[in-house]
Amino acid sequence: MPWRRWLFLESIKGRKDLDPFYGLESPRGLNFQIIEIFNHQPVRIIMYIDNELCQKCLDCLPVCPVAAIKARNHRIEIDYDECVECGVCRRLRICKEKAIMQVKEIPYPRLLRQVFSDPTKNHPTTGVLGRGTEEMKTNDITNIFTKGYIGFSVELGRPGLGARLSELDKVTRKVTEMGVVFAKDNPVIPLIQDMKTGALLPEILGEKVLSAIAEFLVEEPRALNLIRELTAFLDSELDTVATLSVIERADENGRSVFYEKLKDQGFHPYPNGKVNIGLAKGAS
Numbered sequence: 001m002p003w004r005r006w007l008f009l010e011s012i013k014g015r016k017d018l019d020p021f022y023g024l025e026s027p028r029g030l031n032f033q034i035i036e037i038f039n040h041q042p043v044r045i046i047m048y049i050d051n052e053l054c055q056k057c058l059d060c061l062p063v064c065p066v067a068a069i070k071a072r073n074h075r076i077e078i079d080y081d082e083c084v085e086c087g088v089c090r091r092l093r094i095c096k097e098k099a100i101m102q103v104k105e106i107p108y109p110r111l112l113r114q115v116f117s118d119p120t121k122n123h124p125t126t127g128v129l130g131r132g133t134e135e136m137k138t139n140d141i142t143n144i145f146t147k148g149y150i151g152f153s154v155e156l157g158r159p160g161l162g163a164r165l166s167e168l169d170k171v172t173r174k175v176t177e178m179g180v181v182f183a184k185d186n187p188v189i190p191l192i193q194d195m196k197t198g199a200l201l202p203e204i205l206g207e208k209v210l211s212a213i214a215e216f217l218v219e220e221p222r223a224l225n226l227i228r229e230l231t232a233f234l235d236s237e238l239d240t241v242a243t244l245s246v247i248e249r250a251d252e253n254g255r256s257v258f259y260e261k262l263k264d265q266g267f268h269p270y271p272n273g274k275v276n277i278g279l280a281k282g283a284s
């Protein structure tokens with residue numbers, strides 16, 4: 001740590017109005033990634049609990065989807081490494097003491113946690129709320145998944161675990177190696193540093209999100225083999241939960257031929273549909 005920064009942090013030690021570690025869980029000196037200093041003012045960059053207001057009622061502990069709120073050493077703390085900045089603990093207004101605080105601006109790359117986890121925030125690249133993808137369910141309007149192709153989505157992190165972006169990096173590298181085409185407007189695409197390898201930006205790999213969805217297409221004749229290889233890869237290589245979904249446009253009789261093929265090959269697909277009302281533009 002530069003000595004000027006150390007000197008500055010020492011000088012504001014213990015001051016609630018200035019000390020970025022005031023009320024935070026980790027020992028001073030270890031958590032410098034949780035603050036930024038702008039114009040010599042420390043600025044918190046994470047969700048946190050004001051332990052002067054907190055009455056330790058424990059009501060907030062069960063509401064966190066990734067169990068990042070913890071009772072430790074007679075304090076209630078948010079584990080900054082586990083917190084995905086989803087905002088649930090604040091939005092539910094569970095804390096009568098108003099002790100749960102969220103900073104106004106979360107800097108990059110931590111901002112990606114909020115972008116992929118908070119359903120009330122617009123994704124900056126797609127303009128879609130939440131994880132930033134309209135997903136397959138809007139295909140009647142978007143026509144991203146076209147005839148002759150099978151569309152895929154790999155969702156990481158749900159339910160209940162969340163996922164580091166390093167896990168997403170494994171998936172984007174693997175499917176790039178398998179020669180897929182990423183779906184247009186998928187919010188994962190701007191995170192890819194090298195489209196030839198599928199490697200994500202190195203500075204984001206440690207960030208944790210509630211869920212991230214990679215969407216892509218392959219020609220129909222290649223789809224069964226891709227499913228076999230990809231499911232084996234997801235089973236063996238990932239350190240979180242994953243859901244693999246496929247989409248095919250129905251034929252003129254409303255049937256999915258690929259669904260029948262999947263069953264013939266011993267897969268057990270769970271067909272489902274989801275209809276979003278009000279997506280179409282009004283007639284003019």
Ligand code: SF4
Binds near residue numbers: 057
């Ligand atoms: S709900 Fe509020 S007062 Fe209760 S433990 Fe959580 S932060 Fe503290």
Ligand code: SF4
Binds near residue numbers: 064067068069082088
């Ligand atoms: S913002 Fe979300 S992940 Fe972070 S402590 Fe609150 S509920 Fe948990």
